[in-house]
Amino acid sequence: MVTMEEVAKAAHVSRATVSRVLSNHPSIKMETRSNVMYWVKKLGYEPNQVAQSLAGNRTNIIGVLFSDLSNPLYASLMAAIVHEAEKYGYNVILGDAQREKAREVNIINGFKRRKVDGIIVRPIGTPNKKVYSGINIPMVSLFKQTEKKNIIISSEMGGIQVAKHFLELGHKNVGYIGPLKSLAGNNKLQGFRSEFEKYGIKLKAVLECNQHETAENQKSFEIINQYFETHNPAKITAWFAHSDLVASDVIRSLAKHDIQVPRDVIVCGYNNTLLAKKMIPTLSSVASPIEELAENAVSMLINEINGSNEETEVIDLYPRLIVRESTSKGLYK
Amino acid sequence: MVTMEEVAKAAHVSRATVSRVLSNHPSIKMETRSNVMYWVKKLGYEPNQVAQSLAGNRTNIIGVLFSDLSNPLYASLMAAIVHEAEKYGYNVILGDAQREKAREVNIINGFKRRKVDGIIVRPIGTPNKKVYSGINIPMVSLFKQTEKKNIIISSEMGGIQVAKHFLELGHKNVGYIGPLKSLAGNNKLQGFRSEFEKYGIKLKAVLECNQHETAENQKSFEIINQYFETHNPAKITAWFAHSDLVASDVIRSLAKHDIQVPRDVIVCGYNNTLLAKKMIPTLSSVASPIEELAENAVSMLINEINGSNEETEVIDLYPRLIVRESTSKGLYK
DNA sequence: ATGAAAGCGCTAACAG
DNA sequence: CTGTTAGCGCTTTCAT
Numbered sequence: 001m002v003t004m005e006e007v008a009k010a011a012h013v014s015r016a017t018v019s020r021v022l023s024n025h026p027s028i029k030m031e032t033r034s035n036v037m038y039w040v041k042k043l044g045y046e047p048n049q050v051a052q053s054l055a056g057n058r059t060n061i062i063g064v065l066f067s068d069l070s071n072p073l074y075a076s077l078m079a080a081i082v083h084e085a086e087k088y089g090y091n092v093i094l095g096d097a098q099r100e101k102a103r104e105v106n107i108i109n110g111f112k113r114r115k116v117d118g119i120i121v122r123p124i125g126t127p128n129k130k131v132y133s134g135i136n137i138p139m140v141s142l143f144k145q146t147e148k149k150n151i152i153i154s155s156e157m158g159g160i161q162v163a164k165h166f167l168e169l170g171h172k173n174v175g176y177i178g179p180l181k182s183l184a185g186n187n188k189l190q191g192f193r194s195e196f197e198k199y200g201i202k203l204k205a206v207l208e209c210n211q212h213e214t215a216e217n218q219k220s221f222e223i224i225n226q227y228f229e230t231h232n233p234a235k236i237t238a239w240f241a242h243s244d245l246v247a248s249d250v251i252r253s254l255a256k257h258d259i260q261v262p263r264d265v266i267v268c269g270y271n272n273t274l275l276a277k278k279m280i281p282t283l284s285s286v287a288s289p290i291e292e293l294a295e296n297a298v299s300m301l302i303n304e305i306n307g308s309n310e311e312t313e314v315i316d317l318y319p320r321l322i323v324r325e326s327t328s329k330g331l332y333k
Numbered sequence: 334m335v336t337m338e339e340v341a342k343a344a345h346v347s348r349a350t351v352s353r354v355l356s357n358h359p360s361i362k363m364e365t366r367s368n369v370m371y372w373v374k375k376l377g378y379e380p381n382q383v384a385q386s387l388a389g390n391r392t393n394i395i396g397v398l399f400s401d402l403s404n405p406l407y408a409s410l411m412a413a414i415v416h417e418a419e420k421y422g423y424n425v426i427l428g429d430a431q432r433e434k435a436r437e438v439n440i441i442n443g444f445k446r447r448k449v450d451g452i453i454v455r456p457i458g459t460p461n462k463k464v465y466s467g468i469n470i471p472m473v474s475l476f477k478q479t480e481k482k483n484i485i486i487s488s489e490m491g492g493i494q495v496a497k498h499f500l501e502l503g504h505k506n507v508g509y510i511g512p513l514k515s516l517a518g519n520n521k522l523q524g525f526r527s528e529f530e531k532y533g534i535k536l537k538a539v540l541e542c543n544q545h546e547t548a549e550n551q552k553s554f555e556i557i558n559q560y561f562e563t564h565n566p567a568k569i570t571a572w573f574a575h576s577d578l579v580a581s582d583v584i585r586s587l588a589k590h591d592i593q594v595p596r597d598v599i600v601c602g603y604n605n606t607l608l609a610k611k612m613i614p615t616l617s618s619v620a621s622p623i624e625e626l627a628e629n630a631v632s633m634l635i636n637e638i639n640g641s642n643e644e645t646e647v648i649d650l651y652p653r654l655i656v657r658e659s660t661s662k663g664l665y666k
Numbered sequence: 667a668t669g670a671a672a673g674c675g676c677t678a679a680c681a682g
Numbered sequence: 683c684t685g686t687t688a689g690c691g692c693t694t695t696c697a698t
Contacts (some may be wrong), residue, residue: 003675019677049446050392051675053383054690056687060427069415072607075408080404082427091426091447093394094415112380248611255613274405274609278581280588289647327697336691348668352693360667384691387674 002045011039022047053115062301063111065095065104065121065122071290073271074122077142078292081120088302090117097124101150105131112137118301126183138304140297143184149300150314151293155184158286159191162240162268165198165284169266169327171238175205177224177250178242178270182210185242188270191238204236209246221249225256233257237265238327244269244276244285251326266327281325288319335378344372357378386448395634396444398428398437400457406604406621407455410475414453421635425452425529430457438464439664445470451634459516471637473630476517482633483647484626488517491619492524494654495573496613497603498617502599502660506573508538510557510583511575511603515543521603525573537569542579554582558589566590570598571660577602577609577618582612584659600658614658621652 008015013036020028021036039045053059064081066074082092093116095107104124108131111119118138125145132139132146140149166174176192179185193203209220209226233254239249247269251261258308261267263283269276272287296315304310341348346369353361354369372378397414399407411511415425424529426449428440435456441464444452451471456479465472465479473482499507499529509525512518526536540560542553555573566587574580580602584594605620615623629648637643 001675005675015676016678016686017684020684021676029683032683046442046446048448048675050383050386050448051690052677054387054674054692055676055678057677057690061382069412070409072405072408075412076403078349078427079402079408082429083431091443093424094411094427094484096412096415109379110424113379115381115383245607245611248613252613274578274606275608278578278608279612280581280585315440334691338691348692349694350668353668356693362667365667381691384674385678385693387690388692388694390674390693607675 001048002043004047005044007036007039007043007045010043042172050288059115059117060089060117061091061093061114062298063093063095063108063114063116063119065097065107065111065119067097067104067122067124067280068099069096070098072273073290077122077290077294080290081298084294084298088298090298097298099124101128104128105256108135117305120297120301122232131209138301138310140301140304142293142297145314147312149304152295152314152316153288153317153319154191155187155319156191158270158319158321159188159240160194160195161319162286163192165268165321165323165327166238166240166266167195171236171266172201173204173236174201174238174240175207175236176203176240176242177205177207177209177220177246178210178240179210179313180206185210188240188242205231209242220246221253221326224250224253228253228257233259234264237264239267241269242268243281244271244273244283246285247285247326248275248279251281251283262328268321268327272322276322276324279326281328284324284327285322286319289317292317334381335376337378337380340372340376340378342370344369347587351569355561392448392450393422394426394447395631396426396428396441396447396449396452398430398440398444398452398454400430400437400455401432402429403431405606406623410455410623410627413623414631417627417631421631423631432457434458434461437461437508441468449619451640452493453630453634471634471643473637475626475630475636478647479570480645482637482645482651484629484633485647486621486626486652487524487649487653488520489524489654490653491603492521492526492573494652495619496525496528498526498601498656498660499571499573499599499652502571504570504599505534506537507571507573508540509536509575510538510542510553510579512542512543513539513541518543521573521575538564542575553579554586557583557586561586561590566592567597571596572600574600574602577604577606577612577616580616580618580640580659581612584612584616588607593658593659600622601654601660605655609655609657612659614661617657617660618655619652620655622650625650 004015004018008018018036023032062085085092094128097104101124120140122142123144139229168305176189206221208225222240239250241250247267250267254265259265269283269285272285276283276285337348337351341351351369386497395418414489420423431436431528434457453473456476458475460477460479509522540556542556572583574583580600583600587594587598592598602616602618605618609618
């Protein structure tokens with residue numbers, strides 16, 4: 001392996017000079033610079049980042065921790081973060097807590113031992129104060145608020161947009177299906193409900209399903225089927241599902257009862273996954289601004305790494321409803 | 334920050350001893366060990382992995398490089414690799430070449446500067462000999478063969494399985510749609526075709542579409558539509574699509590022509606994505622053994638890191654057809 | 667069984 | 683503008 005020492009010798013300068021040339025230090029004569037660069041190239045020298053990290057007290061690595069990478073939303077978010085970090089010359093070390101709080105702590109401790117310059121985390125459930133307040137390195141939390149920097153995507157706003165869309169299409173018999181206990185689920189419902197209440201309209205059904213975002217979990221299908229056993233499936237003409245997966249289950253159940261989407265009933269999902277884009281019918285869905293989220297998270301983090309203020313801060317991002325076939329037809333009753 | 338030095342002082346031993354205790358060196362008296370551990374805990378000492386890496390000449394990091402993370406298959410593979418690596422105490426640094434060869438090289442060079450202990454890579458297109466042969470650290474290639482270690486998933490076998498399935502259902506008028514130029518596409522087709530040829534059956538249609546695995550790309554939809562303009566859509570009763578996305582387009586186009594799947598025509602996809610699991614109808618699809626792939630890749634790599642043989646090696650994994658609604662009915666003509 | 671000492675390859679004052 | 687020097691925090695012979 002070629003070391004800086006060897007370059008220095010070949011170029012008849014000190015290691016310090018080589019180091020300066022490589023880090024574009026201003027006080028270097030053009031001549032020395034080109035001489036050094038000549039030898040750097042000639043010898044094929046590549047700096048050892050581990051040594052740089054130790055000496056420079058800076059790794060240029062950020063740790064990214066997800067609550068659950070099997071959720072496709074997070075998988076694409078992760079890609080976006082990697083791309084964004086790369087622009088700033090940062091590498092990403094990845095952690096997946098797989099919905100287990102214990103892992104969450106372990107992974108964060110691992111990040112610390114690695115001396116990552118900062119952490120981006122999507123916490124599991126309600127962020128544990130003990131864990132998150134005690135983190136003494138730059139941190140940005142996604143989706144959940146902590147005492148550090150935070151980027152939130154307003155689920156309430158998502159619900160409101162869907163409600164407005166349903167209202168425009170003239171629907172008054174509407175239902176929601178999704179989790180009620182989780183914060184995100186609750187907020188979606190809040191927004192959705194409040195918008196209808198402005199017009200004195202009450203939700204005709206609120207079905208609870210606290211399922212995880214995995215394809216194998218069929219709970220929501222059973223729940224909606226069960227509901228249709230005792231209720232006329234055609235009565236509610238517009239369903240808001242808390243995820244695309246659940247929306248797919250709703251459509252499937254409706255189909256089982258010979259109800260067509262969107263001809264008879266319309267359905268809206270959430271997350272704008274592949275499924276929404278390619279299902280038949282394609283699914284209207286609320287899209288989170290993934291790229292924007294990644295950009296904000298990375299730049300916010302790097303600002304803090306570079307020593308900007310360290311106070312609590314919250315950025316609110318808004319999701320956007322993407323209308324597709326599944327809500328493409330109004331009923332105008 | 335608590336350093337090893339401080340622990341050593343507190344415990345009245347040398348740093349070497351602390352180091353030995355922490356790395357479970359055998360020649361340490363029980364008494365010293367517990368004394369040292371007492372102070373380690375008391376002071377909350379956490380080893381600095383950057384320093385360990387520099388001194389120990391080993392980072393316990395593996396670099397993982399994908400050709401294109403927007404492909405959902407790779408996103409889940411990545412999660413599996415992260416989980417697997419964690420079991421061995423390794424962290425993963427992630428790279429995404431985004432289908433650009435130039436990035437591929439840059440990222441690999443970045444990995445080298447980071448002194449990763451090994452690299453797992455899914456190369457873009459045909460692996461560039463210059464790039465891949467010259468990598469002088471342990472490496473495992475996924476899906477494509479290089480002169481290093483390789484794990485291949487036989488696409489040919491996937492095609493064969495689909496063909497067998499179609500044959501069992503009595504289908505003789507069958508078509509393929511997918512890329513012909515890429516290796517994987519070609520192999521799928523080879524396997525599919527050869528199985529039918531055993532029975533003297535020729536494929537009735539082979540449609541080329543070299544699309545990327547992104548939801549936005551509608552090319553395959555146009556291609557199949559175009560085909561149906563000049564061919565009776567009901568004539569081919571079984572389609573093999575090279576991906577779930579393309580399969581979805583086929584089904585959509587058939588629906589447009591009032592052909593129902595699977596009642597009139599059956600369709601099989603590839604990759605076993607979320608889409609396949611949740612579409613309506615659910616989609617039969619060929620699943621790659623992601624977990625197995627991750628396990629093999631990581632253990633193969635770590636074996637090489639730990640100095641096992643360094644010869645070229647190839648592991649062949651087989652995909653598995655998962656039958657769902659879209660091919661659930663035979664025609665028995 | 668433990669300590670002393672020599673690095674790992676680089677950065678960053680401090681001097682000149 | 684460049685060189686000298688002192689580390690960064692740990693591992694690992696080589697002694698004892």
